[in-house]
Amino acid sequence: MDKDLVKQNINFLEFPLWFQDERSAETTRGQTWEDREGYIYRAGYKMPVKTDGIFLLYLLLQSQRNNYAPDLVLTRYQVLKNCGLILSQVWYDRLEDSLERWKMVGIRFDGTFYDGKTYSAMNFGIIDSWKIDEKTKNLKIRFSQEFLTMMLGKGFFKYINFSEFKQLHSPLATRLYEILCKSFHARDLWEIEAGKMAAKIPMKELYSAHIVPKIRAAIVRINKNTATKFEFMTRPSEIEPKKTILCFRKLAEAAPLSKGKTKRSIDIPQTSEMKALIELLPENRRNQQTIMEMVIGFHGVHGAAYVERNIRYTNKYAPENYRVYFLKALKGDYGLAMQEDEDAKRHVKALENQKVDEATTRYAEELHRRKNKQEAQRQARAYIDALAPEAKADLEREVIAEMDEKIQDIIRTNGMGAKTLMNLAMERVATRRLAKTIATNKFQPNLPAMEAVG
Numbered sequence: 001m002d003k004d005l006v007k008q009n010i011n012f013l014e015f016p017l018w019f020q021d022e023r024s025a026e027t028t029r030g031q032t033w034e035d036r037e038g039y040i041y042r043a044g045y046k047m048p049v050k051t052d053g054i055f056l057l058y059l060l061l062q063s064q065r066n067n068y069a070p071d072l073v074l075t076r077y078q079v080l081k082n083c084g085l086i087l088s089q090v091w092y093d094r095l096e097d098s099l100e101r102w103k104m105v106g107i108r109f110d111g112t113f114y115d116g117k118t119y120s121a122m123n124f125g126i127i128d129s130w131k132i133d134e135k136t137k138n139l140k141i142r143f144s145q146e147f148l149t150m151m152l153g154k155g156f157f158k159y160i161n162f163s164e165f166k167q168l169h170s171p172l173a174t175r176l177y178e179i180l181c182k183s184f185h186a187r188d189l190w191e192i193e194a195g196k197m198a199a200k201i202p203m204k205e206l207y208s209a210h211i212v213p214k215i216r217a218a219i220v221r222i223n224k225n226t227a228t229k230f231e232f233m234t235r236p237s238e239i240e241p242k243k244t245i246l247c248f249r250k251l252a253e254a255a256p257l258s259k260g261k262t263k264r265s266i267d268i269p270q271t272s273e274m275k276a277l278i279e280l281l282p283e284n285r286r287n288q289q290t291i292m293e294m295v296i297g298f299h300g301v302h303g304a305a306y307v308e309r310n311i312r313y314t315n316k317y318a319p320e321n322y323r324v325y326f327l328k329a330l331k332g333d334y335g336l337a338m339q340e341d342e343d344a345k346r347h348v349k350a351l352e353n354q355k356v357d358e359a360t361t362r363y364a365e366e367l368h369r370r371k372n373k374q375e376a377q378r379q380a381r382a383y384i385d386a387l388a389p390e391a392k393a394d395l396e397r398e399v400i401a402e403m404d405e406k407i408q409d410i411i412r413t414n415g416m417g418a419k420t421l422m423n424l425a426m427e428r429v430a431t432r433r434l435a436k437t438i439a440t441n442k443f444q445p446n447l448p449a450m451e452a453v454g
Contacts, residue, residue: 005159006061009151011113013158013182015039018053020171020203025049033202038110045104050171052098054083056126060151061162063143068152070128072141079139084166099130099141115156124150158182164226173218173225175201180222180230184250193237194244208234208244213303215246220300223269231271268292273304280311285322298330309335380430399425 015035019025025047033041048056058079062072076092085091109122124146131140151157158181168174179200183190192200194208197215205211212234219232229251237243251270268274277295278286285291299307310326313335318325329335387395400408403425411418 003065004061004162006057006162007064007151007157008057008060008160008178008181010156010158010182011109011150013160013178014200016041016175016202017056018048018050018175020049020175020201021047022049022171035112036199038112040108040110042106042108043101043104044106046097046101048098048101048105050174051094052101053174054166055079055095055098056102057160057162057165058083059141059143063148068148070143070145070148072139072143074139074141076132076137076139095139096132099127099139102127103130113150122146122150161226167225168221169225170218170221172201172203172214173221176215176218177222177226180228180248183248188250190248191245194234194246197246212244212246216303217300219248229269231269231273233271233273268296274299277304277307277311280308280315282315282319282322288323290323291326294327294330306333306335309333309339311335313338376431376434377427379434380427383430383434384426395426395429396422399429402429 016033019033024031028047029045031043031047033047059072059074062074063069066072076095077087079095080087080091103126105126107122107124107126109120111119111121113120113122125144126147128142128144130142132138133140160178160181165174165177168177179197180190183192194211194215195206197203198205198211203211203214205214216232219230223229231249231251233247233249235245235247237245249271268278274296277299278292281291281295295307295311298310307330310329310333314322314326314329316338318329384392384395399422400411403411407421407425409415411422
């Protein structure tokens, strides 16, 4: 077994032992953090952060090498040196501060401690005591026996590589590394909603637009500094489309770009996003290490869309002096303006198409309205023609009664347009009668039925 592998209980990869907010940890005393699933973390002094996580993992490694002995005697020099920290009074003081933090931590599982079979309740501390020997200046540290027993294997566990853990140099990448070590047990694909991931870490960010770029950058750091490589993608939630699902895939070791063609090799992430970006490059640029380093680096920080638009920009405007111009485009995001112009043109075109569609729809509706009006007029005339003389006279009297007095005078005196006005008015009343008859299912507007009237 690798001498740097530390046995870590799965529960402390799922739930945090240390936290991200270093500024708050330095200025606040006595904090409680509670997960919605019943994990309660109390810090009587300062909250432990990533540096404290490194110290604790190193101390666990020493205990593990000594058959999980609860009592350790170490020099401060030994701890700092092996944790990769500067040998100075500042870090000596920080080590002592860290031991005090761990001594003042209390952890409670409210029926949520999982041992691989069942869930149980548990309550314990991390370090029972620590002190500096007055004569030797050595550190004497005593772990909580309950904590050691739990780490020893009460429950199920994974191994964390201490060398990888301490060299990630990013609290978020380090915590994500812990979560991924746990989440890929017996599977190669793991998905989680962005907000749930932020709560699990935990992160201050609440929205996917803020969470995703940070997770992406953390994955780049993990892929660069650890033996395990991950592909990271996102997709909308199928249940709640406004939410984002983070997709992590465990990859085999990346293959070098080319063999024997460059002085040094570069690992290319074997992801669908990266393959798509490489295919956008001119064919004669795809095996150039400097180009690929730009693509991989900027993809890790800004994502695929950022790199894609700057590849397209360089392809269009600088096919000859490609390398220099590509770097300038990536740094200045020159492709953004081109993309905005293209989006604007597409928007204008879409508006034009929309106007054409709307005009076509209005024209079709107008034709339909006219056709219906003509049909209604035809049915009204047929209805009037089918009336018996007495019924027709009643209709005329009803029509005249509804008319304005001025119109009535024109009709009575047989003035100009009297016949047309009368016919239009009779058609209007006939249409109303037909509509009422149809609504009460007493009359179907077809010619034979009309002829039967009267």
